[in-house]
Amino acid sequence: MTPRLEIVRPAGGRRETFVVAAVVAGILAVNAAAVSARRVESSEPRLLEWQISAFYDLGSADQAIYNALTAASEELWWAHGELLTFGTEEERADPWPTVEQLDADYVMPPFHRDASWAALGEVEWQRIASFSFEGSAVYFGSGGKLEGQSAYLLSLSHTHKGATYADGASVWIHADPNVAPPDTVKRDSLILHGWKEVVPYSGAMEVRRLKGE
Amino acid sequence: MWAFARWTLRAAVPAVLALIGSAALAAPLKIGVTLHPYYSFAANIVGDRAEIVPLIEAGNNPHNYTPQPDDMRRVLEMDALIVNGIGHDEWAFEIVRAAGVEGKLPLIYANDGVALIPIAADEGQAKVVNPHTFVSTTAAIQQIYTIARALGELDPDNATYYRDNARAYATRIRRLKAEYTAKLADLDVSQFRCATMHGAYGYLMQEFGLRVVAVIEPRHGVEPTARQLAETIDKIKAANVNVLFAEKYFASRLADTIRNETGVRMYAFSHMSDGEYTADLFERETRANLETLVEAIRAVAEGD
Secondary structure (H helix, E strand, O other): OOOOOOOOOOOOOHHHHHHHHHHHHHHHHHHHHHHHHHOOOOOOOOOOOOEEEOOOOOOHHHHHHHHHHHHHHHHHHHHHHHHHHHOOHHHHHOOOOOHHHHHHOOOOOOOOOOHHHHHOOOOEEEEEEEEOOOOEEEEEEEOOOOOOOOEEEEEEEEEEEOOEEEEEEEEEEEOOOOOOOOOOOOHHHHHHOOEEEEEOOEHHHHHHHHHOO | OHHHHHHHHHHHHHHHHHHHHHHHHHOOEEEEEOOHHHHHHHHHHHOOOEEEEEOOOOOOOOOOOOOOHHHHHHHHOOOEEEEOOOOOOHHHHHHHHHOOOOOOOOEEEOOOOOEOOEOOOOOOOOOOEOOOOOOOOHHHHHHHHHHHHHHHHHOHHHHHHHHHHHHHHHHHHHHHHHHHHHHHOOOOOOOOOEEEOOOOOHHHHHHOOOOEEEEOOOEOOEOOOHHHHHHHHHHHHHOOOOEEEEEOOOOOHHHHHHHHHHOOEEEEEOOOOOOOOOOOHHHHHHHHHHHHHHHHHHHHHHOO
């Protein structure tokens, strides 16, 4: 009788381990592909080193003043247009409301001096530039008394987009609430002197996030 | 005779057609709105030169609204729809989709230009957008301007009229705020520490320089679990909160529980989402909210 030779594989489960590993790798690969295909780009702007988020980075008082400046900028442009069109010769040469007018006549935050103004640090506002050529103005706020409060700069100027232009406004803040007003509002100079541009998380961005548009 | 009749007909038909055409052109826009404050904003902007149509009937809670067949009929008649778009009227988008006018009906996103803030008292947690931009004065004015600009683009003949109305309305709102900030001027706010049931008042409180220490609802329209409620009560005690603002038109057992546990004073704010749609609702309810705020601060300051 011929002896029967049978090869017995070791009971190490190597084959099963390989199969399980292959299945796991397959699942991971499919998931990675699905995640990659369904990835939605964040609607939030990527901040540059010289920018700061109004939503994430500002304290409550800074946020309130920033929001007030954003709302004010719209009406400031309208007031500017009216002064240029219907103003006296003197007004046409200096076609932006003064801080005193914004306080007394327009009752406009954050310039209007009331209890809210006091609660938000009693910031002293100045209009440090007003030009009729291509319309631009700069309002500067400093001396805020709250802990951690910033200094503020509202810069209004036309934004050129190719052959057309739009009325633009940007808000900058400085960590030193008592910083001196800048000599120029050119971006590079502001950055060099420690100013940061405030970037909002706006309703439009939230709509893009919610609707994926 | 026939020649005269033909001549009359030839002259009259174009005139009648022109009249019909101009009447059609002159038909006022029908502007839809999703929330009560947007009715007030739009009505004050357009005056009598457009019609404002609420998308849903008065008396519904916009936090948990279920679209109805009538809503689709209404949306089909609109020339544009003003929306919050950042979480307070998601049902409006369902209605627009169901009516088959998605991408056809111009949507005016009132919050496009508003710099959003997180729900108050979210420190240390993931920041969540506060969609209640309409319970405020500054963010409300920003929205009024956005709506006026968008309506001016839809109806260029009336653009200047809309803008002027928007400015006059904004000035009235600012004067309303000024009236109440004057009342606050002599009060000591240093001891005032408040919590709110609903996260609706962050914009309003922030523009007065006031801080909300805690919001009871963990998320918009969501009641807290027993554990979250216990944590909030601990937080209220630890932060010496002395005022709790509940909701004017929504009874809440939770508010009573918190008052009994902590001894805070209770007041009620309006969320501006109740009653009939009227042009003066926003100013009326804002006045009521500011009156309540002054009363609460005065009570704390005077130790009543």
